[in-house]
Amino acid sequence: MSEALIEVDDLSVSFRSEHGHLLRAVDDVTLRITEGEVLGLVGESGCGKTTIAKCIAGQVAPTSGVVRFEGRELRTKRAAQDRRAIQMVFQDPYSSLNPRMTVRHVLSELLRVHRLVPRADIEARCSELMALVGLPPGALDGLPSQFSGGQRQRIAIARALTVEPRVIIADEPVSALDVSVQATILQLFEDLRSRLGLTVVFISHNLAVVRHLSDRVAVMYLGRIVEQGDRESVFTDPRHPYTRALLASAPRLHQVELVRPTVKGEPPSPIDIPTGCSFHPRCPLAGEICIRDRPRLEQVGANAEHFAACHFRDGTPPPAPEEP
């Protein structure tokens, strides 16, 4: 693996609920994001995907741990240049665009603030951005309400691109869109990545979408990463029972019979995380060790790119607890 562009080290975020309970949204997450790659972050709702994204983008302050960009620590208060480098694309293109601003205004606003291009070139730059996301320059005069969901998402992507970011964090960018439109937006991400060399963190609960786009995949469960690796390893040789269950329950065409879910029950509340491996109450493999010891994210077999946080990642449980 080459030098990481973004390093997330031991990141934890907890919130205090109204009744004083501690909610651990993100628990000790360590991630490496390499320049130019697409990292897919998968997990069911409430597992902390968005919180990690917001920590990287500087919208949420970590309770502990650090986020580094090119080796420098990034806090929620950061230099304008670092702020610009990481941009987000949101899930709902209906609430992510100011309904009272024309597209031109949306795109030019921050160009003006940061004086990224000379005043005279703003118009040309706007048209260029529109072309980049596949919209005609005529659409610059429209208001967000005049566009379809897919078009709005293109506008939101163009807006993120105005400040010339190096990383785009896309938080469920297609889950609010029709399936046919989803494909075109995914295609756009792929284009942008190859044309602009963007690094993309792609958050989704949709495995098919993540598989389509990602180089590497991280699977999250209850605030932790339970499996991480290159796309092929994770999808063809999943080692964490949660990943397997996710893959098994993904709907597919020509499916003759309904696949019975291999996990029991519902995810526990993040206020009351189980001891040991947080997946053990639902896990078909769970043994005594899982209730006692929390598995760490460790290399799977001989594959240096594939990690899983499961005592049974290599088929059989380890002979003895590895930790003192």
Add this chain to the structure above:
Amino acid sequence: MIPLTGDLPDKEAILPDVPGMGAELPGVEVTEAGEAGGIGGLGRVIWRVFSENKLALVSIGVIVFMLLFCFVGPHFYVTPQANFVVTSVGQVLAPPSSQHLLGTDPNGYDTVGRLMVGGATALEIALLAAGIATIFGVFFGAISGYAGGAVDAVMMRIVDTVLSVPTLFLLIVIAAILHTSFWLIVFIVALAAWLVPARLIRGETLTLRTREYVQAVRAMGGGGSRIVARHIIPNAVGTIIVNATFQIADAIGLLAALGFLGFGVPAPGTSWGQMLSDGISYAQEGAWWLIYPAGICIILVTVSFNYIGDALRDAFEVRLQRR
């Protein structure tokens, strides 16, 4: 051990090349944009709902008539309104006649002319006070709501404190201490009025600040003042306009109350409330023309602004639903 079930179908199976998806691509939106019609489109919807409310249309007519009456009227119905114009005893407290359509007051002023002068003063003060109160209240509320935390707490406690003092009491004390003038009254009425928009807009801001477009601008390095001025206040404009309309109605009522209690613009100026106050003692002697016209004017204008506000609120709610 469960079997490995990790094989997913190809991406083509799940994300097929649907022929129809080209419809999402460029070319279509230009016509689409032309049809929906931008700000004009929103404006039309607002107007359509507003104009369904006949009472509001009548109210607009009343307000327009009152404005013409007060500001243009004096050019057509010329009456002396300078100080000490009393010429003869016969013209004091005269009942309505062809010469004085609504009679004269104890100083010999023509009542119709007096209504024009008093109405102009009342409307000027009410509009100015409502304008100042709205602008100040909106910025106060938006800043408070956007800043949050300790700043918000302190700013809102200021509002609570001022709000806990009975308005009329506060106004009378201020008016009694200071020498009354046009601008002092504007200031006093605005002082009482800015609290409501401040609270309303703070509430709006609390929801608007969590919108993703606000987060996006922040992530891109847009400053707080830009976010408040460009992204929060423009999206609260419906609430602001509706509230401003009610503010005008309230200001006219408050001004009338102040005038009635004897705190008004210095003579020879007057306002409708002052006319009521001045005329009340003569009304018992049968000089009805000194109080009824002024009272009717106050009620008409106040009620009209309230109806307009109601209709605007309905119209903006429709717009919100569309959004």
